[in-house]
Amino acid sequence: MKKEGEVRISSGCAISGIFCRDGRRISGEAIKRSIAVMHSRSNGLGGGFAAYGIYPQYREYPALHVFYDSETAREETERFLGRRFDIINLSKIPVRQSAKIVDAPLIWRYFILPLPHMLQDSQLDEDEYTSRAAIMINDSITGAYVISCGKDMGVFKAVGYPEDVADFYRIDEYEGYSWTAHGRYPTNTPGWWAGSHPFSLLDLTVVHNGEISSYDANRRAVEMYGYTCNLLTDTEVIAYMLDYLSRKQGLTLKECSEVLAAPFWSTIAIKDKEERRRLSYLRKMFSSFLITGPFSILVGFSGGMMALNDRLKLRSLVAAEKGSTVYFSSEEAAIRIIEESPDRVWAPRGGEAVIVTLDKEAVS
Amino acid sequence: MKVLDIRKNGLRSIGRQLGEETTLTGCLGERYIGCALQEGILHVEGTPGNALASYLDGGTVLVDGNAQDAAADTMNAGLLAIKGSAGDALAYGMRGGRVYVLGDAGYRAGVHMKAYEDRKSILVIGGKAGSFLGEYLAGGIIIVLGLGHEGERITGYFCGNGMYAGTIYLRTDQTPLNLSDKLLKRDVDTREKESVLRPIITDFASAFSIPAEKCLEGSFIAIEADGSKSYSQLYAAV
Numbered sequence: 001m002k003k004e005g006e007v008r009i010s011s012g013c014a015i016s017g018i019f020c021r022d023g024r025r026i027s028g029e030a031i032k033r034s035i036a037v038m039h040s041r042s043n044g045l046g047g048g049f050a051a052y053g054i055y056p057q058y059r060e061y062p063a064l065h066v067f068y069d070s071e072t073a074r075e076e077t078e079r080f081l082g083r084r085f086d087i088i089n090l091s092k093i094p095v096r097q098s099a100k101i102v103d104a105p106l107i108w109r110y111f112i113l114p115l116p117h118m119l120q121d122s123q124l125d126e127d128e129y130t131s132r133a134a135i136m137i138n139d140s141i142t143g144a145y146v147i148s149c150g151k152d153m154g155v156f157k158a159v160g161y162p163e164d165v166a167d168f169y170r171i172d173e174y175e176g177y178s179w180t181a182h183g184r185y186p187t188n189t190p191g192w193w194a195g196s197h198p199f200s201l202l203d204l205t206v207v208h209n210g211e212i213s214s215y216d217a218n219r220r221a222v223e224m225y226g227y228t229c230n231l232l233t234d235t236e237v238i239a240y241m242l243d244y245l246s247r248k249q250g251l252t253l254k255e256c257s258e259v260l261a262a263p264f265w266s267t268i269a270i271k272d273k274e275e276r277r278r279l280s281y282l283r284k285m286f287s288s289f290l291i292t293g294p295f296s297i298l299v300g301f302s303g304g305m306m307a308l309n310d311r312l313k314l315r316s317l318v319a320a321e322k323g324s325t326v327y328f329s330s331e332e333a334a335i336r337i338i339e340e341s342p343d344r345v346w347a348p349r350g351g352e353a354v355i356v357t358l359d360k361e362a363v364s
Numbered sequence: 365m366k367v368l369d370i371r372k373n374g375l376r377s378i379g380r381q382l383g384e385e386t387t388l389t390g391c392l393g394e395r396y397i398g399c400a401l402q403e404g405i406l407h408v409e410g411t412p413g414n415a416l417a418s419y420l421d422g423g424t425v426l427v428d429g430n431a432q433d434a435a436a437d438t439m440n441a442g443l444l445a446i447k448g449s450a451g452d453a454l455a456y457g458m459r460g461g462r463v464y465v466l467g468d469a470g471y472r473a474g475v476h477m478k479a480y481e482d483r484k485s486i487l488v489i490g491g492k493a494g495s496f497l498g499e500y501l502a503g504g505i506i507i508v509l510g511l512g513h514e515g516e517r518i519t520g521y522f523c524g525n526g527m528y529a530g531t532i533y534l535r536t537d538q539t540p541l542n543l544s545d546k547l548l549k550r551d552v553d554t555r556e557k558e559s560v561l562r563p564i565i566t567d568f569a570s571a572f573s574i575p576a577e578k579c580l581e582g583s584f585i586a587i588e589a590d591g592s593k594s595y596s597q598l599y600a601a602v
Binding site for chain 1 (some may be wrong): 471
């Protein structure tokens with residue numbers, strides 16, 4: 001076997017997303033085929049999917065997807081949850097055993113509802129109550145990792161190539177209106193189960209191609225607001241920054257994108273007066289939330305998806321549209337394999353978010 | 365003309381079979397198609413992957429659809445003609461030959477293109493170009509025509525930043541946004557248009573069977589390094 005340095009592995013992570021604006025729910029088969037085209041961008045050390053609209057029968061309840069290293073961690077977590085939530089339903093997440101996916105943790109799913117008196121006593125809203133519980137589990141229970149905790153959505157991730165991860169989790173058996181996928185090639189941090197993408201908090205998920213040079217500055221910023229970074233991968237902090245900016249500060253997603261990928265001062269200088277004032281405000285007010293370094297990300301949330309590049313566009317990102325379906329991917333080929341003739345194919349500009357949401361008629 | 369299916373024949377067999385004219389069908393993201401091709405004509409159908417025609421060394425590669433990132437990377441000689449659009453980092457570090465794109469080019473097209481003695485890199489983009497067009501340009505000619513985008517901006521931010529030789533021609537009368545103060549913009553006169561641009565653009569138009577006159581309509585501006593400023597002195601003092 002050739003050692004590192006004797007063989008060149010040309011990789012660089014892959015992301016892909018499909019969003020049905022009409023709310024039509026499609027099987028996970030399509031996103032698997034899309035991400036598989038970019039097999040050589042990942043190296044088998046991480047793959048994952050986020051899916052929205054997959055639990056319509058439980059859409060009122062936060063769905064927790066949890067990895068456990070041991071039965072002890074599971075028992076401790078279930079006791080923790082039992083004190084704070086009604087557990088409406090719990091089960092192992094069904095998997096298809098495969099030689100390509102090994103060392104799996106225990107993978108459980110819970111549909112939960114905050115205990116009314118506990119929620120009331122906490123003086124928090126339901127989202128904050130649930131997100132604090134998820135952060136507390138990740139931070140304080142050894143060997144337990146909440147990988148998603150939103151409503152009517154879920155994250156499925158593992159160490160392996162994304163197409164094998166898809167088979168392992170049987171994602172062809174789920175139907176969602178929105179899907180994102182990631183193929184990982186870790187460069188700075190270990191490839192491990194909880195460190196695969198997507199990263200998630202509540203209904204917000206992030207898949208990311210790139211690396212965050214400003215990671216520590218960003219991490220320190222979110223840690224001041226009660227988030228903890230435990231998953232040993234830079235992307236985690238993007239999920240928390242977006243949660244803070246959108247849910248807690250009430251910024252629109254477009255404004256969030258103008259914070260994360262703030263234009264250069266020289267670019268701001270040539271905007272008109274009102275725009276200059278607005279962009280300067282966002283840059284100054286949330287300066288610790290600027291992400292430097294190359295990235296392309298797909299952000300999933302209930303009812304929508306956002307695609308965003310760093311302002312220099314140092315990672316590739318292609319978008320396409322066919323009827324009411326929108327596609328994003330690191331490579332055009334990964335879109336063409338599932339939609340041979342899109343109505344429109346375009347490359348979003350650096351720092352300019354593309355945000356798609358469900359059509360009004362599709363929101364019930 | 366030979367017709368090969370990339371799925372059945374694979375990329376390596378194609379390398380051996382080239383020499384005349386070959387059509388490669390069914391491309392979907394395969395990298396390095398036409399890499400270092402020295403002779404012959406390769407027609408590419410579908411969506412070829414990254415590093416298409418990289419190190420191209422005299423051959424001709426014709427693409428009927430769009431190309432992805434890093435097409436014509438470090439190309440040495442020959443012709444790459446793309447009927448659709450190109451991704452980011454097109455013709456990076458190109459050393460000679462011609463790259464023609466009928467549609468748009470992404471970010472960082474023609475970064476650090478070069479020219480040396482009889483080798484002159486030529487990049488023509490029919491549509492619009494993204495930011496950092498011709499960054500660190502060291503030689504050769506880049507032309508952006510903006511066909512179908514008349515009156516709009518046809519380049520992004522930081523056009524020609526850090527360039528110290530070569531020329532960027534734009535078919536527009538608008539100066540690119542935030543153009544560096546180390547660069548000079550000038551209007552192209554009729555003599556230069558006829559002697560420099562007409563031969564290149566006529567060749568570009570014939571590659572896609574479109575009328576050359578339409579591509580030459582209107583005024584052009586040229587962007588070059590300001591010889592009195594530091595960049596050109598720093599790297600290529602004359």
